Amino acid sequence: MSNKQTGFTLVELMIALTLGLIIVAAGLAIFLSGNRILALQNAMDELQQNANLGLALIAADLRLSNLNTLSLQQVNNKNNGSGIIFNAQNFPPSMRDNTEALWTSQERTEAATELKSDQLLIQYKPVYTKGDKGEGSNRREVYKGGYNCEGEKIEFNTENQGDNQPFGQKIIVNRYYIKKDPQQVLGEPEAYSLFCQSGYYAEADTAISGFKASGGQQIIKRVDSFKIRLGVKAPDGQLRYLSINQYLALMPDDLTAQEAFYNVVSIELNLLVRASTPLSKISLPNPNENIELAGSTLRLKDNQNTEKQYLRQRISQVIALRNTLGTDTYE
Numbered sequence: 001m002s003n004k005q006t007g008f009t010l011v012e013l014m015i016a017l018t019l020g021l022i023i024v025a026a027g028l029a030i031f032l033s034g035n036r037i038l039a040l041q042n043a044m045d046e047l048q049q050n051a052n053l054g055l056a057l058i059a060a061d062l063r064l065s066n067l068n069t070l071s072l073q074q075v076n077n078k079n080n081g082s083g084i085i086f087n088a089q090n091f092p093p094s095m096r097d098n099t100e101a102l103w104t105s106q107e108r109t110e111a112a113t114e115l116k117s118d119q120l121l122i123q124y125k126p127v128y129t130k131g132d133k134g135e136g137s138n139r140r141e142v143y144k145g146g147y148n149c150e151g152e153k154i155e156f157n158t159e160n161q162g163d164n165q166p167f168g169q170k171i172i173v174n175r176y177y178i179k180k181d182p183q184q185v186l187g188e189p190e191a192y193s194l195f196c197q198s199g200y201y202a203e204a205d206t207a208i209s210g211f212k213a214s215g216g217q218q219i220i221k222r223v224d225s226f227k228i229r230l231g232v233k234a235p236d237g238q239l240r241y242l243s244i245n246q247y248l249a250l251m252p253d254d255l256t257a258q259e260a261f262y263n264v265v266s267i268e269l270n271l272l273v274r275a276s277t278p279l280s281k282i283s284l285p286n287p288n289e290n291i292e293l294a295g296s297t298l299r300l301k302d303n304q305n306t307e308k309q310y311l312r313q314r315i316s317q318v319i320a321l322r323n324t325l326g327t328d329t330y331e
Contacts, residue, residue, distance in 0.1 A: 044275075044311065051273050051315045054194065054220030059319045061122070061149045061174055061196075062267055066323035068125035069171065070203075075264040075324055077251050083321060084230075084264055085121040085173070086248065092203050102175065102208065104228075106244035109177045112192050112224035113272070113291075113298040117178040118244060120228055120267070124323070126154055128169050148198035149174045150217035156200075166209065170200035173208055178226045179215055185276075189304040194220040194271070222274040224304070224312065227294040231266030231318065235259060241268055243295060266320045270294035273315060278308035 066075055066083025077086035080093075086104050088096035108119040126145025133142045133155060140161065145154035157167035174196055181191040197216030199208040229241045232250075242250070250262045270293050291298040293314055 044313070046275050046277065047273050047311065047313045047315070050222070051220060051271060051313075055269065055271075055315070055317050057149070057219060058176065058196075058269065059317065062319045063322050064124040064126075064172075065122040065321050066124060068127070068323075069123060073324055074261065075321060076261050077248060078256075078261060081123070081171075083122055083124060083323060084267075085123055086244075090123075092201075092205075094204055094206050095201060095208070097206075099208075102173070104244060106228075109179065109226075110192070111178050111226070112190065112274075112304050113300055115225070115296060115298050117226040118228040120176040121173060122176075123171055123173045125169065125171050130158065143169055145169075145172070148172060149176075149196035149219075150198045150212075152198070154200075166200065168202055170202055173199045173201065175199075175211070175216070176219075176226070178223055181218070181221065182215075187306070187308070188276070189274070189306050189310065190301075191222050191274075192224060193218045194223045194226055220271065220273065222276060223271050224274055224300070225270075225272040225293060225298055227270040227296055229268040229270065229294050230264045231268065231320075232262050233265050234262055239265070263324065264321065265324050266318055268294065268316060268318045271315045272298065273313055275311040275313075278310055 066073065066081075069081030069083065071079040071081035071083065075083045078089055080090060082090040084104050085091070085102065088099050088103075091099055102121055103119075104121050105119045107116040109117050111117040128143040128145045131142060131144045132139055134140055141158045142155045143158055145156075148154055154170075154172065156170055157165055160167050175198075176194065176196050178192050179195055181193045184191055195216045196219050197211045199210035201208050227243075229243055230247050231239060232242050232247055233239055247262065247264070255261070272291060272293055291300075291312070291314070294316070
């Protein structure tokens with residue numbers, strides 16, 4: 001009886017090895033693809049949460065625009081007290097010198113793109129209530145008006161207490177703009193953020209007080225561009241969205257008839273935001289391509305193109321201005 005041993009031939013062994021390598025390669029490709037999809041999804045979630053939270057805070061403030069001002073419930077570049085500040089005419093006569101830096105403007109502030117970002121200024125008079133502040137001998141009566149866009153309490157003395165302390169029911173001014181993030185991360189592109197500064201003035205004042213030299217409160221991180229479009233109602237009742245410069249072109253200095261005014265009834269905020277987590281280059285479009293945002297063509301600055309690539313997303317929200325119809329007066 002023969003004791004013959006058999007096994008794989010060299011050809012069979014090579015075929016089995018090749019099939020095994022193909023299966024391993026397919027599994028690895030699925031694993032890497034899953035990792036890329038997971039990283040992309042996480043980056044998208046980060047962008048959505050960051051922007052949506054910040055926009056919710058801004059929207060709540062913007063809806064206060066024009067509240068209790070002397071604007072005749074109209075938002076335009078002609079009326080004193082207009083909820084959006086376009087020029088010196090929207091301030092009291094005593095404040096109309098040296099205010100140009102504090103106007104709503106197109107392509108006004110720095111950005112991560114070659115085209116500058118827009119700047120938005122709003123004003124309103126809170127619904128004030130009287131209350132007490134302090135204890136004992138420091139106790140005093142104050143006007144309380146909620147919170148400003150920096151998260152600080154709006155409180156002013158009811159009477160002049162001396163020591164240059166503000167008193168009376170002030171008009172609140174909020175400025176929204178882009179500036180460089182004070183805390184840069186090594187290895188990431190140069191970061192910009194959306195900030196809000198909050199100040200105040202009274203009708204007889206000559207300047208806005210309260211704006212912090214630090215630039216105010218950071219609202220949304222890693223905002224590459226901030227663009228604004230205005231929802232405008234024409235004299236014939238037609239509605240359309242215009243850039244700031246397009247709107248101002250319809251409202252020249254020599255236009256004085258109220259019935260011919262184009263009034264703003266809503267604001268469209270447009271952001272280009274960036275995630276903090278780098279992704280594989282094959283997952284993203286070419287960063288050198290032009291980006292369309294609110295009718296403007298943007299191109300990232302050279303310092304935004306690092307070895308790592310980051311997800312960017314355009315986010316928009318329209319906020320209707322509630323205080324453009326009817327008149328309410330509060331004492």
